[in-house]
Amino acid sequence: MRVFSVACIAALSAGNLVSAGSWFGGNDASVKEADKVPGNSPLQFCEKDHGQDIVHIKQVDLLPNPPESGAELVIHATGTVSETIEDGAYVQLVVKYGLIRLVSTKASLCEQVENVDLKCPIEKGVLSITKSVDIPKEVPPGTYNVFADVYNADHKPITCLQATVTFGMNKKTAESIESAGDL
Known part of the structure; x- marks a missing residue:
């Protein structure tokens, strides 16, 4: 869905800020199933009231899930926008690598949705979006936590999402480390 992509793109754009993979990833066993975004992704709703x-x-699917460094990630999202999202909408974004805060910023949502070929205003209705992104192979192994709290220009909540991803060493990285050890 387009505006989910707002959050997702805010997330993806966090990906652009920190590497596209930082938004998505592994499963957190402590997460309540009711807080999970429906579909095949690690996205979760933030712990707050989402009634407004x-x-x-409706659903977010990632292929592959979990994402892999150096690979293409396909995101498919669907949902409903209940009122027009105006220019001036914004996302409060925090990305952490373990305990280290990599990004803490307020970004224009309307600029971010351009990454999925959308423009503000985003009209109300049922929306669907599919987007492919390349995750850099240089994403360091470790756990990334992303928090995106999204608001319309009048400060009404659009959505709030979070995700945890753990990148391990892929085969190339492991081979490089082994080769360096032989020197």
């Missing part, structure tokens, strides 16, 4: 959210996410 402008975007109601």
